[in-house]
Amino acid sequence: MIKVIFPTGEELETKEGASLFEVLKAHDKDLLKKTVAARVDGTLKDLRSSLDGGGAFRVEPVVVDSREGREILRHSTSHVLAEAVKSLYVNVKVAIGPAIEDGFYYDFDVETPFTPEDLEKIEARMKEIIKGDHPFKRETMPRAEALKLFHGMGENYKEEIINDLADGEVSLYRQDSFVDLCRGPHLPSTGWIKAFKLTGAAGAYWRGDEKQKMLQRIYGTSFPSKDELKAHLERLEEAKRRDHRKLGRELDLFSTNEHIGAGMVLWHPNGATVRRIIEDFWKAEHVKSDYSIVYTPHVANVDLWKTSGHWDFYRESLFSPMDVEGQDYIVKPMNCPFHIQIYKSGLKSYRDLPVRYAELGTVYRYERSGALHGLLRVRGFTQDDAHIFMTPDQLEDEIKGVLKFTLFILNSFGFNEFDIYLSTRPDKYVGSLENWAKAEAALKGALESQGIKYSIDPGEGVFYGPKIDIKIKDVIGRSWQCSTIQVDFNLPERFDVTYRDEAGKESRPIMIHRALMGSLERFFGCLIEHYAGAFPIWLAPVQAVVLTVTERSDEFAAEVYRKLRAEGIRAELDIRNEKLGFKIREAQLKKIPYQLVIGDKETGAKEVSPRLRGGATLPSMPVDDFITVIKAENRPGASQNQAPK
DSSP: OOEETTTOOOOEEETTOOBHHHHHHHHOOOHTTEEEEETTTTEETTTTTTTOOOSSSEEEEEESSSSSHHHHHHHHHHHHHHHHHHHSSOEEEEEEEEEETTEEEEEEESSOOOOOHHHHHHHHHHHHHHHHHOOOOOEEEHHHHHHHHHTTTOHHHHHHHHHHHHOSSEEEEETTTTTEOOOOOOOOOOGOEEEEEEEEEEEEEGGGTTTSEEEEEEEEEEEEEEHHHHHHHHHHHHHHHHHHHHHHHHTTTTEEOOOOTTTEHHHHHHHHHHHHHHHHHHHHHHHTTOOEEOOOOOOEEEEHHHHHHHHHHHHGSSOEEEETTTTTEEEEOSSHHHHHHHHHTSSBBEEEEEEEEEEEEEEEOOOOOOBBBBBBBBBBBEHHHEEEEGGGGHHHHHHHHHHHHHHHHHHTTTTTEEEEHHHHHHHSSOEEEEEEHHHHHHHHHHHHHHTOOOOOOOOOSSHHHHBEEEEOOTTTSOOOEEEEEEEHHHHHHHTTEEEETTTEEOOOOOEEEEEEEEEHHHHHHHHHHTTTTTOOOOOSSSSSEESSSSGGGGGHHHHHHHHHHHOOOOOOEEOSSSSSHHHHHHHHTTTSSEEEOOOOHHHHEEEEEEEEEOOOBOOOOEEHHHHHHHHHOOOOTTOOOOOOO
């Protein structure tokens, strides 16, 4: 007999070799209905796995509503997708099919791209496979045997994956007539899949490398219930409506151009206006918070990046060097080495610390073309960067200050919900374990002292130190990675950065890297989608448009327009010979917060009739009164026309 211990502390005795399914059925039949796998002594396993070897086992059920449970559900659904495609189309080769956030995908090597009609046909076949309730069966075999199996099936992508594996034995999963290379775990059977939908198809390079073959990727999602699936599909439709790439074109905010280069953003006048407002606010708040604003070059000698370690640790993300009078230069991927050189330009005492340098610094990093995505993933972007140099005993207080500053900035833009992570030491790192432990403790202490809830993200720190990542949640609940706070003991050592301590000796400062918004490009993309392009007054590129009913009001309308502009209000004048309804609809499509209607009545009374972009109207009022109204709303964090749900 063996002993099974559950997280509740309950214990169960059963025969050796019993399956997890049998154990959980004996323990709690109701819980079993929601359980898709289990952790056995910390290792995730299928419910068909048996408990062998005698002794005691700690078993933790994994329910379908958990993060891991949904990953298992979605990964299992991707296997059903692959089986369906293989059964419907000839000469298809399968590549990879992982679970992703809120869904899954599978990549196929097929002769022609999939059409919407193909997806309908594939969905119908998947439903047949699910109805068949075929068990997912795991088996292991020697590497050579697995290579022979997949070679015989003509699955060259699977062969390539196996050749990259270090293990001498590999695991496979079979369901019905389909077999796939996979670590698992999976659902007990296909019949456990309750609600799924294929959401689209697109091209995707094998392994994300544009030099490799273009495959066809089918996306889908899967949920424990039809109601959850329906709600998710509605969110997807809302996300399409808010897509920053679509709104960027419609509102004339930005563009990219193949003649300039993929991943390089052109800020149009409307988008540039919003950017200027963000930058002005950012700079003013940094000056208030005792930061010094600096500016640094866009290129530097490659030796700078060798000293910093970026040449070794981020080589694949750097652009190729250019020859300048026999020396190699590269466009900068980071701002930090420049700020270090500014710090080192003069002697520093402990009395001078902390030193805080801030810069809206544009950097350039190579991203594969297949990974580029509007403003969210680009090759040239401007970081709202800052680097703080401090004594060791100032570290935790500085982290607290940066946390407060970050949340203030994000709140000002209308973001009030966050997921916060403490990312710890990765496998590939530099520096001493002692310094890593100190840095992680300081970050943890700063979070806990302010009562901030966070999760540990193990191994996700950068190579030079641990960090706090703050993911903002938009109005429809999506998370966006923007803000980061990173502790660095490494660069001060590499660049021999020092200060003179109280005893008059040379000491090494600690350095913090931090970005409150991340990059202006990504943050602007988040803002567009958060507000669906309907920015609050203080961010709107055009705050008010003056509309005339007839040409009899043109002169007074022009007078109103000039007065608004003189008061610093971003206004437009529309005195075209068009119907008023047409002008109003056009202004609404541009998402301009206020339309000021002027007809004969308003002209005679020297007033304006304000109309909000949502359709509501305000009573007629003198121009000065309207200016008072709009100025009250023209400030960061003002609630007028906040993110529409």
